[in-house]
Amino acid sequence: MSREYVTKEVTEIYNDKNLEAPLNLAMAAAWIMGNFKGINLKVLDLRKSSSIADYFVLGSAGNPTQAAAMAEEISHQMRLLGLEAISKEGLKASTDWILLDYGDVIVHVFHEPARLVYDLDSLYKNAITIEIPESYYFSTPESERRGGGDDGRNYF
Secondary structure (H helix, E strand, C coil), X not given: CCHHHHHHHHHHHHCCCCCCCCHHXXXXXXXXXXXXXXXXXXXXXXXXXXXXXXXXXXXXXXXHHHHHHHXXXXXXXXXXXXXXXXXXXXXXXXXXXXXXXXXXXXXXXXXXXXXXXXXXHHHCCCCEEECCCXXXXXXXXXXXXXXXXXXXXXXX
């Protein structure tokens, strides 16, 4: 998947008139994680249950390297949109939990075993879960597809 494709898709989500700010930022981050093969993705609406942020984006990776790649791409794409994180934690070392704080949106990228330990899902169980469209999960641009699978997900 090319960086141009990622930038195009993220910009489209960010500029979607059906998504109010800062939900557009949260959904763009969720799309990036989904397309970097993140698992167990959630966008939590915290506006009525916490003053920490309006939205949490939670996602897991199979290993710390994948988690770092996801977080780096989110940071890169947000910078292209003119957004800089207030704080970034866990990017410098190989850690199990990376946090990107964009003020109204906080992105949490976990190595899956650590997510179970910190259990933010249970801590914020009263938050409303925003549905993430199926199309946000790993997709291949039309120009890069091979084969003829019905769902467009041709991995080989």
